Amino acid sequence: MTSTHGAGHHDDTGDTPAPTEAPPARGDPDRTQAMPRPRTQNRYRELLAAGRLVDLAGRALTERHCPWCNATTIGATCPLSLPCPTCHAAAGRHCRRPSGHQVYGGGVHASREAAAATADRIRQRDGDPDLPAPWPPDLVPAAQLALF
Ligand SMILES: [Zn+2]
Ligand SMILES: [Zn+2]
Structure with missing residues (x-):
């Protein structure tokens, strides 16, 4: 039987670690998806279902409500x-036409889409870990490079 009798407990020097808690995920503003933007919605859904699309923290994206x-x-x-x-x-309210009817198809005005895109750019700049990583810029096809 082993014993640690006498194992000294040394006094803290004031350098106590913070209570154990998972560090918050950190987003990388420069992270992109590992593959170019899929050309079809089906392919996109396959990648999403396979967990191959990531957020700025590199975690697999999942669909949620x-x-x-x-x-x-x-x-x-x-x-x-x-x-x-x-x-x-107001936030949470559907867009209205001047007639008071909802915008056709439950869509939103283009300016509202643009405002959301701007918000995403700010979130990307700030490294928001919950933002989906953008697609990488389109690569120049190798055949074109060969011309030079
Ligand atoms: Zn929504
Ligand atoms: Zn509107």
């Missing part, structure tokens, strides 16, 4: 989470 628009989201800013610059619909 969007509380703003009741569709699914992978973490990009939902236009409905912002007020609309065109029809002034």
